[in-house]
Amino acid sequence: MSNAGSTGVEVRVGEETHSGRAVDLTGLHAGSQRVVAAVRGEVGVDVDGADGDDATDGADAADSGGGRLAVACPDPRAVHEYVGHVRPSMGLRVRTALSAAARSRGASAPQDDRIEALRQRLADLEVPEPPETAAARRRVAGTEAAVERARERVAALRGRLQAGREAGRDVSDVESDLAEATRELSECETERAAAREALERAQRQARERRDASDRRRQLEDRLANLERAARRDLVERFRDEFADAVAVAPASEAAVAEREAVADPFETDAVTAALAVGRVADLRAPVVVACDRFDTPEAATDWLGAPVIRVSP
Amino acid sequence: MLLVVAYSRAARRTLRNVCRSHGESVVRRFGRVALLAETAFAAFQALRLREKHGGDIQIERTRPFNEFEAVDEPVREAARAYEQRDRPSLPYRTFADGTDHPDPEQLRNTEL
Numbered sequence: 001m002s003n004a005g006s007t008g009v010e011v012r013v014g015e016e017t018h019s020g021r022a023v024d025l026t027g028l029h030a031g032s033q034r035v036v037a038a039v040r041g042e043v044g045v046d047v048d049g050a051d052g053d054d055a056t057d058g059a060d061a062a063d064s065g066g067g068r069l070a071v072a073c074p075d076p077r078a079v080h081e082y083v084g085h086v087r088p089s090m091g092l093r094v095r096t097a098l099s100a101a102a103r104s105r106g107a108s109a110p111q112d113d114r115i116e117a118l119r120q121r122l123a124d125l126e127v128p129e130p131p132e133t134a135a136a137r138r139r140v141a142g143t144e145a146a147v148e149r150a151r152e153r154v155a156a157l158r159g160r161l162q163a164g165r166e167a168g169r170d171v172s173d174v175e176s177d178l179a180e181a182t183r184e185l186s187e188c189e190t191e192r193a194a195a196r197e198a199l200e201r202a203q204r205q206a207r208e209r210r211d212a213s214d215r216r217r218q219l220e221d222r223l224a225n226l227e228r229a230a231r232r233d234l235v236e237r238f239r240d241e242f243a244d245a246v247a248v249a250p251a252s253e254a255a256v257a258e259r260e261a262v263a264d265p266f267e268t269d270a271v272t273a274a275l276a277v278g279r280v281a282d283l284r285a286p287v288v289v290a291c292d293r294f295d296t297p298e299a300a301t302d303w304l305g306a307p308v309i310r311v312s313p
Numbered sequence: 314m315l316l317v318v319a320y321s322r323a324a325r326r327t328l329r330n331v332c333r334s335h336g337e338s339v340v341r342r343f344g345r346v347a348l349l350a351e352t353a354f355a356a357f358q359a360l361r362l363r364e365k366h367g368g369d370i371q372i373e374r375t376r377p378f379n380e381f382e383a384v385d386e387p388v389r390e391a392a393r394a395y396e397q398r399d400r401p402s403l404p405y406r407t408f409a410d411g412t413d414h415p416d417p418e419q420l421r422n423t424e425l
Contacts, residue, residue, distance in 0.1 A: 130368025209368060210320045217321075 009286045009307045010072040011038075021307045022297035023286070030069060032290040032311040036085045038071040039285050039309070073307065076285035079104045083274040083281065087290040088313060092270040094277070095235045098242055101281035102234035109230035118223045125219065127212040131205035136198045143192035150185035157181050238280055239265075245276035250293045250303065278304045314340055315349040316373040317359050324366035331358050348375070383425045387415055 010019040013028060025035065076084055082097035109115075157178040164171040243265040249272045251259065259268055266273070271291050278287055283306035290313045294300040297310035319325040325345045332339045332347055338355040340348040349355035363370040380389055391414040395405055409416050415423075 133368075206368060206371070210318075210371065213320055213369070 008073075009309065011309065012068075012070045012072075014068060022301040023307075023309045024297045026310055026312045028311075030311060032085065032087060032288055032313070034069060035071070035309055035311050036288045038069050039073060039084065039288060040076055040080070071286070071309070073286055074284035077104045077281075077283070079277070079281045080283065080285050080287075083278040083287065084283070084285065085288045085290070086271055086274045086278070088271060090270045090274060092273050092277075094266050094273045095231060097274070097277045098238055098280065099231040099234040101242075101277045102238045104282045105238075105280075106282075107234055107237065109233045111226045111230040111233070115223065115226050115230060118219055118226065122216065122219050122223065125212065125216050127216055128205065128209045130209055131202045133199070133202040133206055136195070136202040139195040140192075140199050143188065143195050147185070147188045147192050150181065150188045153181045154178065154185050241280050242276055245279040246272060249275050249279075250299075275304065278306060281306075283307070314351055314375045315355055315359050316371075316375050317347045317349060317362060318371040318373075319345040319362075319366070319369060320371065321366065321369040324362065324369040327362055327365060328370075331362060387413070388420065391415055 008019060008021060009023055010017060011023050011025065012018075013025075013030070018025070077100075079097065079100035082092060082100055157174060161171055161174045161178055164174055246259070246265040246268050251272055255269060255272065259272065262268060265276070268276075271293065275293065283304065286307035286309045287300070287304055288309050288311060289297070289300050290311050292313070294303065294310075297308050300308040300310065317328060319328045328345065328347055329342075332342045335354075335358060338350050338352060338358060340350055342348070349359060359370075359372045363372060391409065394414065395408055398408055406417050408414070
């Protein structure tokens, strides 16, 4: 949210204020989800979960029940999305999280320039809205038959006119019918031409749109490949540091035994992996710790090297 | 036949599912493209796809190609002669130059 000194955290719950690098909110039954939302700047969080009722009187929201919760801290970096909320039920994409941790440390990957260029190209790429081709098809349908009908009528009237003249009858009615039919034929032909042209235009637009979305998909695929390569690169560089952190992460005896049985640090349990990634990362915003790996919030702060808000699980 | 082309991943997925469930309507499927039979049921499936995915589904109707109806003898003759050329790297333009074979521009500007 907003700044609260260099790396400190200021948590306000109703009238109460807690501040420092290690804040203990275990006494308060604030759902850890809400605390995380407050850290990430999703403002207007009620501790007791009442939505709306006591939040109606504005920013200074007075206390009622648990009171409103506000956290002042530096803006979280991307890595906070992965390891900013450590809880027993969590899952973690460890490699993605570790590459975000590497980014928080200012690490860059050899693919970065190309990734940036591709993102720019994608941002500049405009895919037009799909044209209304159904209306154009509907308009064309039937114009051919209409022309055919008008043509047949003209031919029939011509025949009658010819026969009438040869027989010396009065043909003025037939003449005016023929003039009318000829005008109708010309109108039908004009409409057919216009309808076909409109359809061709719509089809051209549809083709352009498909070309553009094909190009976008190709760029997206290339971007995804480069991002994967960049992540692999970053993970490779921070792999040892991460493995060391996993090896010294606090855990129950059972978890330690299990950890030792698993050779690959990337296969460790999610909480341990999140803590280890957090230790590798440079975290500005507080980590909301909702697990019982540390005796005190201060111990968590020391181990992670980051501000911590301890909440009950 | 009906030619159905999918232009998004979601559209491609639905096209694949339709082809799997209604194999009898599918003449051939290549990746994101399918040729469907000339039946109202196949048209129904194609329209359903377009209803779901809008502009990401293209539907065209194909016609059998009969070269004895669609093009004149010189075009057929040129194709036959060019495929029997001695130098494989010879471009068609050069091949046709100074012969009775139609030049590429002429071919491009002639509609079927």
